Amino acid sequence: MRAARREDLPRLTEIYNYYVVHSPATFDLEPKTVEERGEWFAQFRETGRHRLVVAEEDGVVLGYAGSTRFRAKPAYDRTVETTIYCAPEAVGRGVGARLYAALFDAMAGEDVHRMVAGYVPPNTASEKLHARFGFRRVGVFTEQGYKFGRYWDVCWMERSLGHTSPHPENALG
Ligand SMILES: CC(C)(COP(=O)(O)OP(=O)(O)OC[C@H]1O[C@@H](n2cnc3c(N)ncnc32)[C@H](O)[C@@H]1OP(=O)(O)O)[C@@H](O)C(=O)NCCC(=O)NCCS
Numbered sequence: 001m002r003a004a005r006r007e008d009l010p011r012l013t014e015i016y017n018y019y020v021v022h023s024p025a026t027f028d029l030e031p032k033t034v035e036e037r038g039e040w041f042a043q044f045r046e047t048g049r050h051r052l053v054v055a056e057e058d059g060v061v062l063g064y065a066g067s068t069r070f071r072a073k074p075a076y077d078r079t080v081e082t083t084i085y086c087a088p089e090a091v092g093r094g095v096g097a098r099l100y101a102a103l104f105d106a107m108a109g110e111d112v113h114r115m116v117a118g119y120v121p122p123n124t125a126s127e128k129l130h131a132r133f134g135f136r137r138v139g140v141f142t143e144q145g146y147k148f149g150r151y152w153d154v155c156w157m158e159r160s161l162g163h164t165s166p167h168p169e170n171a172l173g
Contacts, residue, residue, distance in 0.1 A: 001102035004044065004052035004064060011061045012054070013037040015087045024120045024152045025085075027145040043068060049080050049112050053102045055095045062090035065099035067107060070116055078113040084129070091125065100133050107161075115159040120145070120152045127155070135159045 063086030
């Protein structure tokens with residue numbers, strides 16, 4: 001597990017595009033170019049709230065997990081949305097769990113108050129993974145996405161990070 005590097009981007013794009021084409025897990029409908037994913041990649045840093053970690057085995061990236069901005073307005077700054085994708089040949093081997101462990105370790109002490117994540121049911125691996133890492137199911141938005149000729153629900157989850165911020169107002173809870 002390590003921080004993502006710019007040279008990982010083609011492989012990260014390849015993993016993501018597999019799910020764009022084959023799965024409702026992402027609501028993107030058309031594969032992204034590496035250049036387009038470069039804009040997404042640009043939000044991540046090696047410090048701070050917005051991180052990207054990759055799992056690498058024998059020089060091959062098997063998956064990634066990241067924490068992205070949740071919504072644009074500044075009062076949302078301390079909420080991040082997590083994202084995680086493993087290569088199709090690497091699912092179900094514990095890579096996702098190791099990626100989330102590395103991501104959350106890396107973020108410990110950062111000024112983040114809530115993590116949120118949404119998955120498209122049925123996705124048992126995602127549901128179990130998030131439950132294992134302390135995400136609580138908040139609710140289901142119904143028929144939010146239209147892909148493969150039908151509507152898909154989104155189940156949203158959240159996870160508290162406690163008051164890790166040096167900002168004094170956080171002490172008030
Ligand atoms: C969801 C995903 C990241 C999970 O990572 P993973 O490496 O496959 O999962 P792990 O092997 O770490 O297992 C995590 C948990 O899910 C369970 N699990 C994994 N695959 C499963 C499957 N196919 N069916 C049922 N449970 C499964 C594991 O038993 C484990 O449960 P536990 O913590 O209760 O023991 C990965 O499967 C993936 O990339 N899926 C496709 C893209 C996707 O759906 N991304 C998430 C969008 S929200």
